[in-house]
Amino acid sequence: MPWVAVIRNTLRSLFKRRQLEVELHEEFEYHLQHEIEANLRAGMPPDEARLAALRLIGPISLQQEECRDSRGVAFFETSLRDVRYAARMLRRTPLFTAAAIVTLALGIGANTTVFTFVENILLRRLPVREPHRLAFLNRDGIVNVSYPTYLDLRDRNGVFSHLAAYRFVPVSMSVQLRENCRVWGYEASGNYFDELGIQPFLGRFFGPAEDDQPGANAVVVISHRLWRDRFASDPNVLGRQVKLNGYPFTVVGVSAAGFTGTELILSADYWVPLSMVAAIEPGSDWLRSRSAQNLWALGRLKPGVLQSQAEADLNRIAQDLAGVYPDILDRKTRFHLSTPGLLGQALRGPITTFGLVLTGIGALVLLLACVNLAGMLTARSSDRRREVGIRLALGAGKLRLFRQLMTESLLLALSGAATGFALAFGACRIFSSWHLALDIPFETAIRPNARVLCFTAAVAFATTLLFGLLPTLQTLRTDLIPSLKNAPGTRLRGWGVRDLIVTGQIALSVSSSSVPSWSCAACSARLTSNWASNPPTPFRPLSICACKAMIHSGAAPSTMRSSPRSPRFQECAPLVSSTIFPSGSVRTAPPLCVRTAPHHHHRKGERPSFIKSRRVI
Amino acid sequence: MGKPTDLVQGTLDLLILRTISLEPMNGWAIAKRIVQVSGNVLQVQQGSLYPALHRLEHQGWIKAEWKNSENRRRAKFYALTAAGRKRLKSEVDNWYRLSNAIGLVIETI
DSSP states (O other): OOHHHHHHHHHHHHHOHHHHHHHHHHHHHHHHHHHHHHHHHTTOOHHHHHHHHHHHHOOHHHHHHHHHHTTSOHHHHHHHHHHHHHHHHHHHSHHHHHHHHHHHHHHHHHHHHHHHHIIIIISOOOSSSSGGGEEEEEETTBOEEOHHHHHHHHHHOSSEEEEEEEEEEEEEEESSTTOEEEEEEEEEOTTHHHHHTOOOSEEOOOOGGGGSSTTTOOEEEEOHHHHHHHSTTOTTOTTOEEEETTEEEEEEEEOOTTOOOSSTTBOOOEEEEGGGHHHHSTTOOGGGOSSOOOEEEEEEEOTTOOHHHHHHHHHHHHHHHHHHOTTTSOTTOOEEEEOTTSTTHHHHHHHHHHHHHHHHHHHHHHHHHHHHHHHHHHHHHHHHHHHHHHHHHTTOOHHHHHHHHHHHHHHHHHHHHHHHHHHHHHHHHHHHTOOOSSSSOBOOOOOOOHHHHHHHHHHHHHHHHHHHHHHHHHHHTOOHHHHHTTOOOSTTSSSOHHHHHHHHHHHHHHHHHHHHHHHHHHHHHHHHHHHHHSOOOOOOOTTEEEEOOOOOOSSOHHHHHHGGGSHHHHTTTTTEEEEEOOOSOSTTOOOEEEEEOTTOOOOTTOOOHHHHHSOOO | OBOGGGSOHHHHHHHHHHHTTSSOEEHHHHHHHHHHHTTTOBOOOGGGHHHHHHHHHHTTSEEEEEEEOTTSOEEEEEEEOHHHHHHHHHHHHHHHHHHHHHHHHHHHO
16 A cells, blocks of 8 residues: 555645545535436426436435545544533533542552653663673672672673763862862773763863873863853853862863762762772872772673673683682672662662552552542443433444443543643652652752653543543443333342442542551661660750761861860850760861750751851861 | 435446546545446436545545536546555456356356
8 A cells, every 4th residue: 555645645634634524515516406407308307307316326425424434533533522522521520520630640640650750760861872781799688899800800700891880979169269068979990981982062071091000190070060050151161160178179070060070969079080989088098999899880891792601701700800809708708790870780670670569659659540540430320321311312333322422431530641741740840859868969850751651541541441441331221211211220130330440439438547647656676666665865856966977078087086175166166965975087077066055946948057057177 | 216325336346436537526526427327227316425535535446536526616527546546446356247247147047
């Protein structure tokens, strides 16, 4: 079949309906007149001529209807008619329609929100070249390796085209004199950007050559966001000096806007070569320590290499290493590769479980909505028996009526889905605007996208079947005669569809309301039992707050250690009645506990005013 | 006596394609020609030609054009498309194969 012509004709049938209709009548009229004229010429009287012509042609309106059907768009036209009729029917019962749409909107909205979460966090790939070939290295439930081990893995493996390592650390960044901001970013191996195969927005990324000499290349790549917010989108940012923990670095590049590092939910603002660790973390020497497992490793599989082959190769290297360093690596060590983006299995595992639980709850809510709606429609179907009866009596086909009633359900579902999508959009905005009260830049922004929209549409169609099918079939089982008499019909049978629906509804409601309360009870029981077995030190939490002073300065560690007691910190003294400094390395910035002065209570999450008002460091 | 319902759908298509293969024709003329050429054997109920014509047009085997007819009224003239010409050939071949086969069966028994 010449498809171009078919498509052209279909479009013409769709959009030039009026013209085609006129032509159709004109064509039959021409035929009729021609035939009549021929008959007149043959000597028939006018009346006879017309009747003979009509007899010869046959039932004109039936034939015209067949012509319309043969245009190939009967399906669309019927659907359009059905939708109009359905809209009229739904408008006639506004309360029912509103209730149905709200029910569906809640169910579909909940599922769309959950799917947005799953899609944005679990199904999203890193914005890099061929992300499916990237694999994150997990080892016996932990995700970290030490730098020397990383070097061994990198140099001895035969399965990765690149194997990069990186670490997410906070620094105090000073763009201008006496102005610091705390930002998080990566110390990354030199092959990091080569492995990802991405392009910078400005300037360049650093390469392996800038990572081979410790302390030699003080270069930094900044994120697009940092460039916009801290550098006012300065086009001449390349070559500028910034201080990271007091050590001067040169900006060599700005990453593209969509790239915030290789962990989806942690957004990085800078990248420096791993060889600069000593500059950023003064006094640390973990690059040479096999026991300091500070790095995450991310490999790009060579084309055609399977995950299992790569794991076998890594395990072989681990075996060798275990022979040399038995105190670091166990002979039973097994490597396991996972999709990158969520700290390997460390976050992907729990988040997947969480996502599954949410999906389950969402599905339950939707199922409940469908059952509710099916109940409402069944009640409505007994009101509509008469209408259906009349239409059946007038010769409507059951299939045709089925289609009409299902169109009504579909229209309801689509309206509900549209409202639900709007709800989900709002829910996602609320979720995105929520920031964890943590020091780490968690990326919680989730946004519905085209895939989510497709999901919502699919859910709408599925719900149509779920809530519309049974009531529709029941309506169509109408017995003609009792329905026309408006008699109760076949309602005295034992167990009908309606009873099943009610039973299902009760079961679902009970389970959906009891499962969360059981979970809450279990959680709270667990908390109290822990509380009972390990009672916390008895203290009055009122007016105590934990605050964290970042004392990165690049100065000698001894100075840093004394700095909390420095004169400037003491300026806060009038407001602070006592301070507890946990022991330990100051480099890792442990939280300090401060007891504010008695009159100086603060609400949870609010920073005490003395921290706001004074620059401690 | 062939009535329209006796005409297998495919057969009506074949008749139409063959009839307009010589020159573009309107519906009335096609109906007349089929009756006339078949020696009044094939009596098509004339109106039922049109659904077939419209279907063939939709499927792209024939194309239609409004032109003035011999009595100077506007009529819709149908003509074969290139695809339709190929289709006619294969339909004719099919027809001969089928009728030969049926003929063989009848003569042998």
